[in-house]
Amino acid sequence: MLKFLRKYLLLVIGSFLSVNCTSVEHYNKKISEPISVEKLQKDINFTQQKLEKYYPNLYGYIPKKELDAKFDSIRIVVSKPMTSKEFYFVISPLIASVRQGHMTMSPALKRLPKSEAKRIKKAGDGPMSQFVYEWQNNKLFIVKNKSKNKSIKIGAEVVSVNSITPQSIYTKYRKSFTSDGFNSTFLRKFFSKRYTTLMLNEIGINDSLTFQFKQKDSLFTQVIGRFKSNDKKTKTSQLNDTTKVPFDSIKSVAKAPIDKAKLKAERKKKRIYGYDETTKEYAKTFRIVEENPSVAVLKIRNFSEGNYGRIYEEVFDTIASKKIKTLIIDIRDNPGGRVAEVVNLYSYLTNKPYTILQPAIVTSKTSLWKTGVFKQLPKWSYPIVGSVYPIYMGFSFLRTTKNDDGTYQYKLTGSKQRPNNPQHFEGKIYVLINGGSFSASCILSSSLKSLPNVTFVGEETGGAYNGTVAGIMPMVNLPNSKIALRLGLMDIRTINQTEVKGRGIFPDKEIIPTIDDKVNGKDPEMDWILEQIKK
Numbered sequence: 001m002l003k004f005l006r007k008y009l010l011l012v013i014g015s016f017l018s019v020n021c022t023s024v025e026h027y028n029k030k031i032s033e034p035i036s037v038e039k040l041q042k043d044i045n046f047t048q049q050k051l052e053k054y055y056p057n058l059y060g061y062i063p064k065k066e067l068d069a070k071f072d073s074i075r076i077v078v079s080k081p082m083t084s085k086e087f088y089f090v091i092s093p094l095i096a097s098v099r100q101g102h103m104t105m106s107p108a109l110k111r112l113p114k115s116e117a118k119r120i121k122k123a124g125d126g127p128m129s130q131f132v133y134e135w136q137n138n139k140l141f142i143v144k145n146k147s148k149n150k151s152i153k154i155g156a157e158v159v160s161v162n163s164i165t166p167q168s169i170y171t172k173y174r175k176s177f178t179s180d181g182f183n184s185t186f187l188r189k190f191f192s193k194r195y196t197t198l199m200l201n202e203i204g205i206n207d208s209l210t211f212q213f214k215q216k217d218s219l220f221t222q223v224i225g226r227f228k229s230n231d232k233k234t235k236t237s238q239l240n241d242t243t244k245v246p247f248d249s250i251k252s253v254a255k256a257p258i259d260k261a262k263l264k265a266e267r268k269k270k271r272i273y274g275y276d277e278t279t280k281e282y283a284k285t286f287r288i289v290e291e292n293p294s295v296a297v298l299k300i301r302n303f304s305e306g307n308y309g310r311i312y313e314e315v316f317d318t319i320a321s322k323k324i325k326t327l328i329i330d331i332r333d334n335p336g337g338r339v340a341e342v343v344n345l346y347s348y349l350t351n352k353p354y355t356i357l358q359p360a361i362v363t364s365k366t367s368l369w370k371t372g373v374f375k376q377l378p379k380w381s382y383p384i385v386g387s388v389y390p391i392y393m394g395f396s397f398l399r400t401t402k403n404d405d406g407t408y409q410y411k412l413t414g415s416k417q418r419p420n421n422p423q424h425f426e427g428k429i430y431v432l433i434n435g436g437s438f439s440a441s442c443i444l445s446s447s448l449k450s451l452p453n454v455t456f457v458g459e460e461t462g463g464a465y466n467g468t469v470a471g472i473m474p475m476v477n478l479p480n481s482k483i484a485l486r487l488g489l490m491d492i493r494t495i496n497q498t499e500v501k502g503r504g505i506f507p508d509k510e511i512i513p514t515i516d517d518k519v520n521g522k523d524p525e526m527d528w529i530l531e532q533i534k535k
Contacts, residue, residue, distance in 0.1 A: 031108045034081035039480035056491035061099035084481040093175035101180040108482035124228025127209040128196040135192045140166035155519035157214040181502025185435025186462025274306030294325040303337030330432040336439025343414040347421040356447040357414035361491035368396040429454045438463040445505040446494040461504035467493030
């Protein structure tokens with residue numbers, strides 16, 4: 001019921017956010033103009049009040065006295081009118097100082113007229129989004145090229161985009177984001193993934209950009225324009241050695257019969273295993289190592305997509321039938337997702353009944369639904385949301401109880417004892433982790449750390465060992481600057497804890513791949529594991 005209500009509310013809220021309540025021109029003008037000191041001070045007070053009222057474990061990594069001093073400090077700094085964007089660089093470092101990676105601030109961006117948004121969508125992928133980036137050693141590299149310009153090779157360094165260097169962007173935004181606690185591995189991964197968004201903040205939406213690359217010590221410039229990979233007009237088909245005809249005209253020459261059964265099976269697989277049409281990747285993949293049929297690899301890109309109940313049932317049935325002795329679980333660059341999925345997966349990895357989470361800590365019996373989200377909705381949505389919202393309110397109220405010490409806790413899926421799955425795996429387990437392993441990935445890793453048959457390979461995770469503040473995460477807009485603040489409402493902690501405060505799960509064998517490994521198609525972490533298995 002809770003899962004359904006969350007999805008329903010998110011759908012309604014998403015619909016509301018997509019509606020332009022004021023004219024685009026008026027909104028863009030408002031966020032571009034300087035905001036009075038009085039209104040900015042109100043936004044500072046609003047932010048502090050929201051944190052103190054709704055954010056659990058606010059002082060987990062920063063003392064209250066120090067955080068209060070930071071709020072007082074920026075009140076002094078805001079002594080003259082500022083634009084929303086200028087104010088963002090004042091207040092976002094304060095949010096980052098709490099050191100909770102899920103809590104973020106996003107600057108208010110200009111809106112596009114509907115006609116322009118429609119044109120851009122039709123035109124295809126923007127220049128920045130045609131590459132996958134990797135930030136290493138203060139340099140930005142291309143690790144995947146999705147553009148039509150194949151002269152740009154994997155490993156090429158991005159020197160600048162429209163004369164703006166990645167180093168200047170990193171320096172400008174570095175204080176605006178954080179990891180969970182004190183690790184540094186997440187920062188590199190965060191910037192790699194958010195580089196495109198940060199550039200969008202700087203230069204807006206463009207149809208073409210001028211990239212300067214460095215490849216094998218040679219500098220070269222390329223103009224990258226919008227590209228629609230599935231545009232039929234750009235495709236050709238080789239009919240013979242000398243003739244090419246437009247893709248559309250192939251229909252008149254030869255039309256392959258459609259295998260409806262195969263098509264249906266493919267659609268079903270995509271739905272179950274969480275296929276992403278943009279990246280052309282499944283959320284979960286499973287394979288048996290060809291060179292050693294007793295070894296299997298389960299790659300989990302996220303815990304958000306796919307029918308995990310069906311997936312893990314099929315995977316571990318196969319493991320049992322194929323008599324797999326070693327299982328490699330790859331959660332590198334897995335940003336997290338559903339806690340319920342992690343709880344389900346863990347049932348296949350332990351040989352006894354288990355509890356992996358403590359009850360979540362919340363600030364009150366009403367904090368999960370009293371963050372002001374309902375008040376932000378348009379009046380036309382009240383009848384729709386109002387019909388189900390009281391049910392959600394009652395459900396969360398009943399699941400929240402007051403402790404003897406005056407704190408409040410919320411019962412989670414993983415905070416009660418569950419039986420392990422009869423089809424559980426008892427062989428050797430290797431877990432691949434890195435700085436991109438975050439949130440629910442760390443809940444799984446922290447739980448697996450207590451098992452004697454598990455070895456971790458890679459680098460320290462980006463998320464914390466002992467838990468994180470996440471769960472329900474509403475977006476709250478600051479009233480005057482319109483800056484978006486994302487709050488986690490649940491302090492989720494694992495049963496398995498470490499005394500090393502504010503750090504991630506450390507690997508038993510540390511291996512950090514280089515850009516050269518990417519260029520050469522090598523996977524040193526996986527290679528090390530397979531070599532260990534041979535021994």
